[in-house]
Amino acid sequence: MPQGKLVRILGYYIDASYIEGIISTFRKLLIDIHWIYGRRLNNSGLYEIHVLVNDHPNLKFAILDLSKTVGIEKVEIYDKYEEREIVINNSTTFPYGDECKNSFILHIPIYSGTSTYKRGELYGENISRSRCISRYNKE
Numbered sequence: 001m002p003q004g005k006l007v008r009i010l011g012y013y014i015d016a017s018y019i020e021g022i023i024s025t026f027r028k029l030l031i032d033i034h035w036i037y038g039r040r041l042n043n044s045g046l047y048e049i050h051v052l053v054n055d056h057p058n059l060k061f062a063i064l065d066l067s068k069t070v071g072i073e074k075v076e077i078y079d080k081y082e083e084r085e086i087v088i089n090n091s092t093t094f095p096y097g098d099e100c101k102n103s104f105i106l107h108i109p110i111y112s113g114t115s116t117y118k119r120g121e122l123y124g125e126n127i128s129r130s131r132c133i134s135r136y137n138k139e
Contacts, residue, residue: 003055006078007075009072010075012071025066029056031062068119084110088106
């Protein structure tokens, strides 16, 4: 599992330049991106994008620059996170580890400790997400 910071970006998708702008904000400051995951939240075009980036000295500048971008509502940084892998095969969900062909693997980030930036200003810090963590910690 790669180490870094999990960043959640909420914004309105208009065209492909939305995703390109997010990626280029990190890359122009030499911050590597391990993975990116996005989904649509409603029919008005609000998208949620999760990005795992390296913990880099320029990360704070990238977050501030990203939060000031047109179309981005807020940017959240999750301080502590872990990934859980879930394998889905033939409508059956089971813990990762069994050998299967034609399976779909989901990487679910479980996080705690958050900092929220809107329009370049810090709004929330160290908000515990313990309810979310305890829900996925069931073995």
